[in-house]
Amino acid sequence: MSVLRGYFPKQWKRSIILPIVKPGKEQSTEVTKYRPISLLNIGEKVLKKLLIDRINHHLLSNRPLNENQYEFLSQKSTFDAAMAAKAFVRENLQRKKFVVMISLDVKGAFDAAWWPGILSKLRNLCCPKNLYILTQNYFSDRVAIFHANTYNLERKVTVGCPQGSCCGPGFWNIMYNTLLNLEFSSHMKVIAFADDLAIMMQSKMPSEAEVYANSDLAKIEKWAKENKMQFNESKSKAVLITRKRSNDNINICLNNRRLEQVKEMKYLGIFLTASLHSTNTLGIYLKNPRS
Secondary structure (H helix, E strand, C coil): CHHHHCCCCHHHCEEEEEEEECCCCCCCCCHHHEEEEEECCHHHHHHHHHHHHHHHHHHHHHCCCCCCECCCCCCCCHHHHHHHHHHHHHHHHHCCCEEEEEEECECCHHHHCCHHHHHHHHHHCCCCHHHHHHHHHHHCCEEEEEEECCEEEEEEECCCCCCCCCCHHHHHHHHHHHHHCCCCCCCEEEEEECCEEEEEEEECCHHHHHHHHHHHHHHHHHHHHHCCCCECCCCCEEEEEECCCCCCCCCCEECCEECEECCEEEECCEEEECECCCCCCCCEEECCCCC
């Protein structure tokens, strides 16, 4: 009845937040050392699973999501996304072109998902009325309760998808879909695995790739501003990949700050090196890919 009427029980809109220390950050004094895990009501989990499954069925049956999103979709995996990135680099290096790869980091990731933006995108995707109303109702009057030792704090939630929520990944795909559908240059390929976003640019000269990359990043910045999100320029990286011996510096900017240029970049378990001196190797290899 909740699905038909678009009603999400209010008692299921309360989540208990437990801070879990991220591996390797035990000695850190930063608040970001913690990963907030949400403990949710069983009934809420069941209803949200029904909701997101029906939304995904509608999207995949009528308006497929962008093929460059590889996370939270059936018959797609980390390995597929990693191989797509590898194939783009391999193909263009064989054509004796330069490749610029940029890894963008989202500030807050799922915590930054903007509810009005998700609802707007559901309308544009012609989401069935009852599913849209249920989603709208789910986003209203949500409360998070923080527990740490004897300290308790209760706050109203107005943004984000709970860590551990079964519908959070689906809502993230809906929001990110408009980013992947932006009109990028023909030199560019974008690959997304959840919030891991890789921008790859090919050209005959590094300076040309730099121009195209900055132009397309400006479009991404505009999208982020419209969707109340922000990419972290201090954690985002760029690498210039070529078969030639090259000391070229590339000036790639995000939020008016130059991205750090690295010699090696890891993306979903694939390591890409900057300079490839041997024709027998592409300098691309797998190491502990995520499953």
